[in-house]
Amino acid sequence: MSLRITHLSKLYGKNIALSDVSIEIGDGEFLCILGPSGCGKTTLLRLAGGFETPSSGSILLNDTLYSSPEQCLPVERRNLGMVFQSFALWPNMTVRQHAEFPLLRKKYARMDAAEKNRLIDQALESVGLSTLSDRYPDELSGGQKQRVALARAIITRPKILLMDEPLSALDAELKISMRKEIQDIHRMTGATILYVTHDQNEALAMADRMMIMKNGRVEQIGTPEEIYLHPRTAFTAAFVGKYNLLRGIWDHDRFYEESSNACFHDRTTCSELKEQNLFPVRPDQFRIVKQGDGIEGKITNRQYCGREIHYSVDCSGRPVTVYAPVREDYDLNDTVVLIKKEETD
Numbered sequence: 486m487s488l489r490i491t492h493l494s495k496l497y498g499k500n501i502a503l504s505d506v507s508i509e510i511g512d513g514e515f516l517c518i519l520g521p522s523g524c525g526k527t528t529l530l531r532l533a534g535g536f537e538t539p540s541s542g543s544i545l546l547n548d549t550l551y552s553s554p555e556q557c558l559p560v561e562r563r564n565l566g567m568v569f570q571s572f573a574l575w576p577n578m579t580v581r582q583h584a585e586f587p588l589l590r591k592k593y594a595r596m597d598a599a600e601k602n603r604l605i606d607q608a609l610e611s612v613g614l615s616t617l618s619d620r621y622p623d624e625l626s627g628g629q630k631q632r633v634a635l636a637r638a639i640i641t642r643p644k645i646l647l648m649d650e651p652l653s654a655l656d657a658e659l660k661i662s663m664r665k666e667i668q669d670i671h672r673m674t675g676a677t678i679l680y681v682t683h684d685q686n687e688a689l690a691m692a693d694r695m696m697i698m699k700n701g702r703v704e705q706i707g708t709p710e711e712i713y714l715h716p717r718t719a720f721t722a723a724f725v726g727k728y729n730l731l732r733g734i735w736d737h738d739r740f741y742e743e744s745s746n747a748c749f750h751d752r753t754t755c756s757e758l759k760e761q762n763l764f765p766v767r768p769d770q771f772r773i774v775k776q777g778d779g780i781e782g783k784i785t786n787r788q789y790c791g792r793e794i795h796y797s798v799d800c801s802g803r804p805v806t807v808y809a810p811v812r813e814d815y816d817l818n819d820t821v822v823l824i825k826k827e828e829t830d
């Protein structure tokens with residue numbers, strides 16, 4: 486059951502919302518679509534759901550044509566479930582009635598009441614709402630409302646689940662516990678999930694693969710490890726890994742930083758970034774010392790974060806971010822040297 490998206494583009498008038506996107510999503514795969522506001526994430530999801538018609542390109546589920554400029558399979562024939570940021574619950578319906586709602590469609594008219602009740606019980610159980618089934622939305626917390634939306638989305642056992650920023654309305658702690666619940670639902674249903682987010686931590690934590698988008702185009706596709714440890718573009722490096730992008734000259738595996746005498750040895754930087762004379766270094770890959778061979782700078786900001794301290798360091802007019810262990814404790818305006826940790830550090 487692979488979902489094949491080929492050269493997909495969407496124009497609104499002259500505005501290019503999506504441009505030449507291609508990806509094959511495997512059966513049961515959890516794909517996170519990640520990018521900043523306006524990069525085309527929701528447009529891609531709406532095209533996959535059949536709410537929009539592509540300007541060019543196609544979407545196929547196995548050999549069934551879902552979408553092309555000429556032909557679009559209606560939403561109700563796509564066997565998919567959807568969860569949105571806004572929950573989209575009806576105030577006059579109970580939790581149980583929400584879960585039941587998709588079963589009221591004509592397609593399920595012949596299903597007997599006992600079977601429907603069994604499916605509803607199962608769906609409510611799987612999202613932990615069995616005891617709240619008679620409550621109305623205004624009697625629920627944000628996390629419970631999002632669970633109702635999840636139960637409604639999975640009740641018909643869809644092959645594909647489309648999720649558009651489902652956790653963005655929740656507070657930080659609840660987000661983390663709901664991530665685990667979504668992973669549980671993924672394991673339980675085996676559904677292919679297309680999950681839109683602009684939160685890189687959410688994507689890194691849950692995805693089998695991530696698709697990084699910018700300005701309607703794909704920047705990079707890969708596993709969380711590939712994206713985090715081996716970004717291939719400056720945008721991916723800065724957006725996902727919060728890398729500092731040092732400028733300088735590469736000579737094979739040696740990088741000479743342009744504003745200092747510092748030379749760094751690195752074997753992992755990809756050729757695309759080397760060609761742009763860039764060296765990506767994550768904030769946790771630097772060490773701060775008082776003296777040494779590295780990049781000199783001055784501490785301009787300091788944030789104590791419990792396990793580590795986040796510093797902004799001004800290096801010849803360029804800001805560099807460093808996350809250092811609390812034992813490397815410096816004050817504002819201290820003059821320091823940044824050296825890069827060895828890979829085994």
Ligand SMILES: Nc1ncnc2c1ncn2[C@@H]1O[C@H](COP(=O)(O)OP(=O)(O)OP(=O)(O)O)[C@@H](O)[C@H]1O
Nearest residue numbers: 497500501502521522523524525526527528529683
């Ligand atoms: N119906 C529409 N008519 C015109 N332009 C649109 C329409 N829908 C989206 N766009 C434009 O297409 C681009 C992509 O929008 P989209 O909603 O897909 O972005 P997004 O990545 O989901 O953003 P966000 O994270 O803010 O939701 C934006 O420039 C947006 O203004």
